[in-house]
Amino acid sequence: MPVPCAYHVHMRKNARHNRLKEEAIRLLLFSSSITVVILLAGIFLLLLMKALPAFREISAGEFFLTGVWDPTGYERSHYGILAMIKSTVMVTAGAMAIAVPLGVGTAAFLNEIAGPRLREVLKPVIEILAGVPSVVVGFLGIVLFGPMIAKLFGIHSGLNAMNGSLLLAIMSLPTIISISEDALNAVPVSFSEASFALGANRWQTLVRVKMPAAVSGVIAACMLGMGRAIGETMTVLMATGCAIAMPVSFLDPVRTITSAIAIELGEVAFNSTHYYALFAVGLVLFCMTFAVNMVSDVILHKYQSLQR
Amino acid sequence: MKKLIVAGLGIAMIASMAFDAAAKQKYVQVKGSDTLINMMQKLAEVYMAENPGKAVSVTGGGSGTGIASIINGTADIANASRLMKDKEIQQAVQNNVNPVRVVVALDSLCIVVNPNNPVQQLTVEDIAKIYRGEVANWKEVGGEDLKISLYGRQPNSGTYDFMKDDILKSDYSPKMRQMNGNAQIIEAIKADRSAVGYVGVGYAKEAGGIGVAKVAAKVGGTYYDPFNTEDVKNGNYPITRPLQQYINGQAAGDVKEFIQFELSPKGQEIVEKEGFFAIPEEYKDVNKKAGL
Numbered sequence: 049m050p051v052p053c054a055y056h057v058h059m060r061k062n063a064r065h066n067r068l069k070e071e072a073i074r075l076l077l078f079s080s081s082i083t084v085v086i087l088l089a090g091i092f093l094l095l096l097m098k099a100l101p102a103f104r105e106i107s108a109g110e111f112f113l114t115g116v117w118d119p120t121g122y123e124r125s126h127y128g129i130l131a132m133i134k135s136t137v138m139v140t141a142g143a144m145a146i147a148v149p150l151g152v153g154t155a156a157f158l159n160e161i162a163g164p165r166l167r168e169v170l171k172p173v174i175e176i177l178a179g180v181p182s183v184v185v186g187f188l189g190i191v192l193f194g195p196m197i198a199k200l201f202g203i204h205s206g207l208n209a210m211n212g213s214l215l216l217a218i219m220s221l222p223t224i225i226s227i228s229e230d231a232l233n234a235v236p237v238s239f240s241e242a243s244f245a246l247g248a249n250r251w252q253t254l255v256r257v258k259m260p261a262a263v264s265g266v267i268a269a270c271m272l273g274m275g276r277a278i279g280e281t282m283t284v285l286m287a288t289g290c291a292i293a294m295p296v297s298f299l300d301p302v303r304t305i306t307s308a309i310a311i312e313l314g315e316v317a318f319n320s321t322h323y324y325a326l327f328a329v330g331l332v333l334f335c336m337t338f339a340v341n342m343v344s345d346v347i348l349h350k351y352q353s354l355q356r
Numbered sequence: 357m358k359k360l361i362v363a364g365l366g367i368a369m370i371a372s373m374a375f376d377a378a379a380k381q382k383y384v385q386v387k388g389s390d391t392l393i394n395m396m397q398k399l400a401e402v403y404m405a406e407n408p409g410k411a412v413s414v415t416g417g418g419s420g421t422g423i424a425s426i427i428n429g430t431a432d433i434a435n436a437s438r439l440m441k442d443k444e445i446q447q448a449v450q451n452n453v454n455p456v457r458v459v460v461a462l463d464s465l466c467i468v469v470n471p472n473n474p475v476q477q478l479t480v481e482d483i484a485k486i487y488r489g490e491v492a493n494w495k496e497v498g499g500e501d502l503k504i505s506l507y508g509r510q511p512n513s514g515t516y517d518f519m520k521d522d523i524l525k526s527d528y529s530p531k532m533r534q535m536n537g538n539a540q541i542i543e544a545i546k547a548d549r550s551a552v553g554y555v556g557v558g559y560a561k562e563a564g565g566i567g568v569a570k571v572a573a574k575v576g577g578t579y580y581d582p583f584n585t586e587d588v589k590n591g592n593y594p595i596t597r598p599l600q601q602y603i604n605g606q607a608a609g610d611v612k613e614f615i616q617f618e619l620s621p622k623g624q625e626i627v628e629k630e631g632f633f634a635i636p637e638e639y640k641d642v643n644k645k646a647g648l
Contacts, residue, residue: 120511122520122527190540195547204505204550207533286536290510293530301533311534315420315512317447318428 095331102127102324111328115294117308119322127325129332131294135209135302136336139284142213142298143220143277148270150217151224155266158225159232160254171226178222182282189215189287203299207289210298215283220273227272231265232258264348271344278337281306305333383411384610388422388435389514390537391463391556392599395630396435402626403617412614416537419514426602427451432611434602437463437514437556438521455602456646459639460618461632464582465515465595466560467569468542470549475499477570477579480523480594486552487519489529494550506532507541507553518597519554542566556599557582558631571595589636598639599632606647615648 103111106127114128154174158167193214194206235258243253259266289301290311309326316323386396393416400412414435417425422434427448440448440455448455467483469475475498478486485491486504494502506529509516515538520528535541541553542563560568561583570579573594580593587593607615617623624634635643 116530118511118527118530120517122525190543191547194544198547204503205533205544205548207544286540289533290535291531291533292528301531303534311510311512311536314417315424317424317443 092334095327095334098324098327099331100324100328102321102328105321106325106328111325116292117303118292119312119316119325125322129305129329131292132303132305132308132329133332133336135288135295136278136304136306136333138209138295138298139212139216139288139302139304140274140278142209143216144270144274146213146217147220147224147273147277151221151269151273152228152266154221154225155228155232155269156254156259158229160250160258171229174222174225177218178226180219182219182280183286185215185219186283186286189283194287201299205289205301207287207301208299209288209295209302212284212288212302212304213298215287216277216280219280219283220276223276224269224273227269228262228266231262231269234265235261263351267344267348267351271341274340275337278333278340279306281310285310305329309333382610383413384433384614385431386412386414386433386435386601387417387425387431388601389419389437389599390416390509391419391437391515391558392435392461395461395558395627395632398630399618399623399626400614402622403614406617407613410610410613418510418512419517420512423455423602426455426604427453429453429604432603433615436600436602437597438518439600440602454605456605456607457642458601458603458607458615458619458646458648459598459635459642460601460615461599461624461627461634462588462636462639463597463599463632464557464588464593465518465597466555466557466582467571467595468545468553468555468560468563469567469569470545470551471565471567472549473499473551473567475569476567477572479572479575479577481575483571483595484524484526487524487528487532488526489531502550504552505548505550507535507544507548507551508532509538509541509554510534510536515554515556522597523595556632557588561631585633588633598635603646608647612648619643619648 111127111129113130114126115131115134116126116128117132118126158170162170189211190207194211197206197208197211197214198204199206239257239261240253243257248256284302284304285307288304288307290303290307291301292303293300295302309330312322313326316326386400393414396414400414403412404410419434419436419438422431423436423440423444425431426434427444428451434455440457445455467478473494475494478497482491482497486497487506487508489506491497492504494500494504508519508528511517511534516534520526533544535544535553538555538559541555542559545551545553546563546565555563560566568582570581571594572579578592580587582588582593582595584593588596601615601618603611603615618627619635628634
């Protein structure tokens with residue numbers, strides 16, 4: 049049996065050292081990623097624990113199947129969540145209907161048509177738009193967009209779902225544009241070159257080659273923008289009118305889930321039915337955003353497997 | 357690298373200690389009603405200018421929020437444009453908080469309309485019916501043929517509760533738009549010809565370009581102007597309310613000093629300058645009970 053020389057011993061020690069180091073790094077990265085999962089689970093559990101006591105006094109039927117939310121009502125408290133869910137869905141869907149075409153279109157323009165100088169001016173300007181505080185956007189909704197909508201549709205007040213959609217669209221545009229543009233940018237140049245070589249023009253290349261190649265990034269951008277819209281609070285609280293009644297059209301005032309929680313949580317007594325009910329409402333919002341993310345994930349996977 | 361981390365941690369610790377020291381510097385925290393906030397900020401400004409070294413911070417959030425923070429011990433003084441509810445007093449007692457009321461001003465709640473609205477006077481019953489949704493068209497109260505759009509405050513507002521409990525004595529119409537403060541009601545009313553709203557008198561006086569209705573207590577009664585000091589003080593104007601603060605226990609220390617300033621002739625002068633009315637005699641007994 050050969051005696052290991054000093055050099056070999058040194059190497060082996062070094063290898064063990066490296067292995068330990070790698071193990072430590074692996075552990076560190078693993079624990080930081082698991083932290084996110086634990087946080088999410090913790091938030092869900094907390095919401096669930098605080099929400100369940102609400103149903104000792106409120107029947108699930110009233111909570112989920114009626115429309116009036118007025119916990120401080122004169123005669124009795126009303127805990128119906130339907131009008132708020134409908135409001136949130138309306139405002140968010142409206143915002144996406146405006147922001148997705150506009151945002152993806154702008155991203156395509158920036159990526160394909162705008163020259164480098166124009167792009168260098170436009171991109172920072174769009175990103176500054178993301179930094180405008182929501183309370184300022186809400187104020188613009190009251191004094192500028194609201195009256196404009198009222199005039200345009202010949203109604204008395206523009207504080208309604210459409211105003212909210214418009215403002216949320218403005219707020220989610222920077223996210224959608226910025227991330228979509230990055231996704232388009234990430235498409236290899238060889239794709240476009242091949243397309244041009246086959247005789248396609250720029251429009252065909254953009255729509256049939258680059259867009260499909262970047263679609264997962266674009267969808268992710270839209271989902272992030274939607275997340276911004278669904279969770280936005282101050283703007284909708286100020287500019288959508290916040291009426292209790294069930295909205296029928298986009299010209300009706302709406303009160304979203306977020307604004308109801310923001311208004312009421314400040315004054316509610318700890319551990320009262322109203323307090324627990326607000327957590328139950330928060331849990332519903334959590335489930336809604338969770339469902340949106342799940343669905344988009346599924347769509348994304350389907351699309352990606354089709355591509356292959 | 358390690359040295360950097362240690363140095364960073366050291367700096368962070370020193371910084372946090374400095375912040376702690378700054379936080380421990382005594383200041384009076386006032387929180388609550390949106391109706392009172394402008395007046396309170398002015399009072400605090402003048403008080404701090406006159407008493408260097410004293411600090412008073414005033415924030416809003418609504419009467420409900422202010423009262424909740426006195427119950428939870430996160431503020432020294434709660435501004436409230438309504439009285440504490442029995443339920444709130446019970447919660448305070450459970451938290452070992454003894455809420456004591458101090459009246460600082462009188463408010464004549466103003467019913468405001470768009471300047472182009474010909475309706476300039478209403479009875480209390482009209483107002484209640486309008487906000488309950490029973491009267492939905494301006495022509496039913498002597499105006500043009502126009503649907504009424506209702507503007508009110510949000511449920512954390514003392515004014516929202518005051519109107520509901522003392523004037524409507526019922527729920528608001530679910531069609532009422534809930535606005536996030538007096539100033540926003542005024543902005544909305546300027547833009548909406550069919551609007552009606554309610555705001556504290558300080559805000560109504562300050563705002564240009566709105567109509568303020570004269571109000572009569574009952575049908576056939578005289579209509580009084582909420583801006584007229586005499587009619588408000590002797591109760592001719594039917595929708596008046598005291599604006600108050602709640603503190604924990606008898607006033608003492610810096611809290612007492614600040615409240616004494618509010619109640620002094622100079623403080624009351626500021627109250628009137630901000631558009632509200634000085635405390636009438638009948639409430640001075642309330643303040644005596646608070647040790648002032």
